[in-house]
Amino acid sequence: MANSNVTPITEKQPASAAKFTIQATIGGFPVTIEGEGRAGDLRAIVDRLKAIGAEPPAAQVAPAAPSSSSTPPLCPVHHSEMKSGKRGWFCPRKVEDGGYCRATA
Secondary structure (H helix, E strand, O other): OOOOOOOOHHHHOOOOOEEEEEEEEEOOEEEEEEEEEOHHHHHHHHHHHHHOOOEOOOOOOOOOOOOOOOOOOEOOOOOOEOEEEOOEEEOOOEOOOOOEOOOEO
C-alpha cells in the first residue's frame, strides 16, 4: 500500500465526555447535579461546591437482611410486631385511609 496523505476521520473525532452525577447537601437541602465533561470539569465543580459550603451526603449504611431467628421489631406507630419481608421489616396493620402502615425497619 502506498503512503497516503489522507488522515482517517476517526483520528480527528473528539473524545467522548464522561458523564457524572454529584450529590451534595447545601444548607441542609439535598442537591443532585448531573453533568458531562472532562475530569478537570468535575474537579472544578466539586471545588466550587466546597467553596460555597456544600457537604457530601452522609454515608448510608445498608440495612441488615432480616433474620428469621431475630426478634421482630415493634412498629413505632402501632406498637405491634412487624413482619419480615424481602426488603426488611414492615408493619402489616391497616391505617385510617384504608392503606397499610408505611413503617419499616
